[in-house]
Amino acid sequence: MNKQYFKTSKIWILPGVIFLMFGCASYHNRVASYYQKIAAGDYQAAEQDLTKNALLKKPRNKLLYLMEMGRVSQLNGEYEASNRYLNEADRLLEIGLSNAKDAVVGALVNPMNQNYKGEDFEKFMLHYYKALNYIYLHNTEDAIVEARRITLQSQEQTDKYNNRKNRYSTDAFSLMLQGLIYERDGDVNNAFIAYRNAVETYLKSDDSTYYGTPLPSSLKYDVMRMAYLNGFHSELQYFEKKFHTSYTHYTPGPGGELVLFWENGLAPIKEQEDIIFSLIKGDDGDFVFTNATGTIFIPLDRHAAGSFNLNDIHSVHIALPKYVSKLPYYTDAELKLDSSTYYFEKAEDINELAVTTLKQRFAKELGTTLTRLAVKKGAEYVLKETAKGTGKNGKDNALLEGLGFGVQLYGLLSEKADTRNWQSLPSQIAYTRVPLKPGENKLLIQLTSSDGQSHTDTIRVKGNGSLQFYSYSSLR
Amino acid sequence: MKFKRLISPALFAALCIICFSCARQVTRVSPEETIDISGNWNNSDSRMVADEMTKTILGASWLGDHLEKNGGKKPTVIVGLMQNKSHEHIDAETFVKDVERAFIQSQRVRLVQGGKKREELRAEKADQQENASLSTMKKFGLENGADYILQGSINSIVDAHKKQKVVYYQVDLELTDIQTNEVVWIGDKKIAKYVKN
Numbered sequence: 241m242n243k244q245y246f247k248t249s250k251i252w253i254l255p256g257v258i259f260l261m262f263g264c265a266s267y268h269n270r271v272a273s274y275y276q277k278i279a280a281g282d283y284q285a286a287e288q289d290l291t292k293n294a295l296l297k298k299p300r301n302k303l304l305y306l307m308e309m310g311r312v313s314q315l316n317g318e319y320e321a322s323n324r325y326l327n328e329a330d331r332l333l334e335i336g337l338s339n340a341k342d343a344v345v346g347a348l349v350n351p352m353n354q355n356y357k358g359e360d361f362e363k364f365m366l367h368y369y370k371a372l373n374y375i376y377l378h379n380t381e382d383a384i385v386e387a388r389r390i391t392l393q394s395q396e397q398t399d400k401y402n403n404r405k406n407r408y409s410t411d412a413f414s415l416m417l418q419g420l421i422y423e424r425d426g427d428v429n430n431a432f433i434a435y436r437n438a439v440e441t442y443l444k445s446d447d448s449t450y451y452g453t454p455l456p457s458s459l460k461y462d463v464m465r466m467a468y469l470n471g472f473h474s475e476l477q478y479f480e481k482k483f484h485t486s487y488t489h490y491t492p493g494p495g496g497e498l499v500l501f502w503e504n505g506l507a508p509i510k511e512q513e514d515i516i517f518s519l520i521k522g523d524d525g526d527f528v529f530t531n532a533t534g535t536i537f538i539p540l541d542r543h544a545a546g547s548f549n550l551n552d553i554h555s556v557h558i559a560l561p562k563y564v565s566k567l568p569y570y571t572d573a574e575l576k577l578d579s580s581t582y583y584f585e586k587a588e589d590i591n592e593l594a595v596t597t598l599k600q601r602f603a604k605e606l607g608t609t610l611t612r613l614a615v616k617k618g619a620e621y622v623l624k625e626t627a628k629g630t631g632k633n634g635k636d637n638a639l640l641e642g643l644g645f646g647v648q649l650y651g652l653l654s655e656k657a658d659t660r661n662w663q664s665l666p667s668q669i670a671y672t673r674v675p676l677k678p679g680e681n682k683l684l685i686q687l688t689s690s691d692g693q694s695h696t697d698t699i700r701v702k703g704n705g706s707l708q709f710y711s712y713s714s715l716r
Numbered sequence: 717m718k719f720k721r722l723i724s725p726a727l728f729a730a731l732c733i734i735c736f737s738c739a740r741q742v743t744r745v746s747p748e749e750t751i752d753i754s755g756n757w758n759n760s761d762s763r764m765v766a767d768e769m770t771k772t773i774l775g776a777s778w779l780g781d782h783l784e785k786n787g788g789k790k791p792t793v794i795v796g797l798m799q800n801k802s803h804e805h806i807d808a809e810t811f812v813k814d815v816e817r818a819f820i821q822s823q824r825v826r827l828v829q830g831g832k833k834r835e836e837l838r839a840e841k842a843d844q845q846e847n848a849s850l851s852t853m854k855k856f857g858l859e860n861g862a863d864y865i866l867q868g869s870i871n872s873i874v875d876a877h878k879k880q881k882v883v884y885y886q887v888d889l890e891l892t893d894i895q896t897n898e899v900v901w902i903g904d905k906k907i908a909k910y911v912k913n
Contacts, residue, residue, distance in 0.1 A: 335740060336740060388805065391804075391805050395754060395756060399754060402879060402913045429799060429800050430800070430805055433800060433802070433803070433805055434805070436803075437803065470799065472801060475801070
């Protein structure tokens with residue numbers, strides 16, 4: 241080793257240390273204070289915390305910032321502000337967040353430094369919160385626009401997965417919500433179509449369960465009720481036969497009805513999973529990349545590898561995201577109005593959706609990571625090989641060799657999984673439908689935790705003859 | 717250099733990502749142009765239905781029969797429900813409006829408002845009873861009663877297997893004599909699409 245090598249190494253040590261200091265923390269750890277306040281129900285403080293968070297203010301995190309701001313503003317009852325943020329987030333998604341610079345960052349640095357593009361289910365949740373805000377603001381027209389945008393989002397999602405049976409090609413909860421919005425507007429025809437599309441999404445699976453959510457009995461009734469109200473007799477008979485039930489018509493009283501969404505727990509957080517891949521010789525003499533437990537095998541393409549010495553690569557470190565779920569503190573809830581008790585039915589399991597959809601795209605995540613590694617390793621080898629014998633008097637070129645080590649260090653330290661996600665979303669959404677009496681209704685929601693603790697809250701709603709929506713959050 | 721072969725696929729992949737991440741482009745097209753993208757209901761379908769319906773409804777015998785029976789008095793039509801039983805949310809207004817416009821442009825059929833618009837008109841009339849001057853106030857009970865009602869339905873059949881899909885739409889419009897319940901005209905438009913991914 242000569243002086244020059246040390247000099248070159250020093251250039252790389254500083255950014256390396258910086259990477260080590262700031263690079264290891266996951267997104268959740270860096271925004272922990274905000275999420276702790278959300279979980280504690282201190283939404284005002286959470287909003288203040290969020291506005292000061294430097295990481296979320298970075299241009300690459302703009303979508304996530306807007307979604308979090310939209311969410312916390314709604315929790316604070318600032319519905320107009322919430323929709324300003326959520327509409328801006330929707331606009332960003334519409335114009336697209338991928339560009340040439342972002343692709344280069346993805347190929348050369350890591351996905352955490354790319355623009356945040358949102359999980360598929362997060363895009364659907366955006367419409368849910370926007371629709372709720374519009375309804376709270378008594379803006380029915382714009383709530384219906386959201387219902388239509390759910391159709392567009394569903395079409396985009398269906399196209400993404402070519403309508404494959406075992407993929408998240410639509411969101412059953414959003415279709416049901418769409419039906420509820422149309423029903424609220426008295427558009428029983430479109431409500432029927434939306435409910436039917438939701439029911440069919442559930443019925444595609446053998447056990448009528450879609451990503452951890454069994455077909456809600458409320459939805460079964462709603463689709464039959466809409467068929468009845470439209471005079472679609474053959475459709476009503478079809479569903480009666482399908483659900484082994486006989487339909488009895490129910491008309492809401494003069495006070496109307498309330499659809500209460502119970503948002504419980506917090507969405508899973510993403511952590512980084514570090515996997516070391518080693519290059520081993522397979523039974524047939526070919527080289528394969530494999531992980532420590534030997535559960536993943538990726539054959540190395542000899543054409544791509546060329547004739548370089550395979551002994552040069554012993555192991556590579558790759559970082560992949562994984563979800564860590566947290567069980568919601570409250571496990572059950574019931575709603576009391578006068579002498580009647582209403583029970584909730586699960587409508588959306590965000591925890592299950594997040595974990596399963598990430599598993600489904602594991603191969604894609606791995607592929608992107610390996611491509612990035614190939615680029616980094618490629619640069620490292622080119623520099624090291626060029627260094628050989630190109631220095632003074634036929635010796636190795638120390639500068640190039642040093643740069644090669646620098647690139648190796650950079651490759652090692654810059655490798656990082658994207659651990660960002662919309663973490664203030666609930667873990668689950670359940671719902672119930674309550675008939676209201678005209679005027680003031682005092683509803684008691686009683687939450688129960690697994691250790692037997694209970695908490696009761698009062699919700700006051702004025703029965704006005706229409707279908708009203710309310711979302712209650714217990715994000716512990 | 718022997719490592720060129722290793723990095724070239726990686727660089728190629730990176731280049732591909734860059735090339736395909738181009739900015740959004742918007743091109744204006746004629747509304748008459750048929751552009752099929754997803755296979756879902758689109759503007760071309762609506763236009764085809766409107767063309768078919770306007771072409772046949774004014775040329776059908778019901779109009780001549782009515783004029784003959786009523787001494788040349790133009791028939792009054794109201795647009796009723798369009799029932800959508802298809803798998804998609806389809807806005808029938810986009811083609812029903814074309815039919816309505818054809819009625820008015822032909823000057824052979826009179827059109828009266830129905831549905832929510834009629835409710836708004838009546839509310840306005842009610843408001844005038846209290847707030848408008850006597851000379852400008854419009855009276856209740858002087859609406860033009862419709863002779864015929866235009867109703868319709870949209871149906872669809874989807875047959876899909878793996879990456880192939882056939883979508884069939886049938887739009888039916890029918891004109892019924894309100895007095896006698898006699899259906900005097902039926903128009904339909906059938907559209908079939910084959911989508912392969």
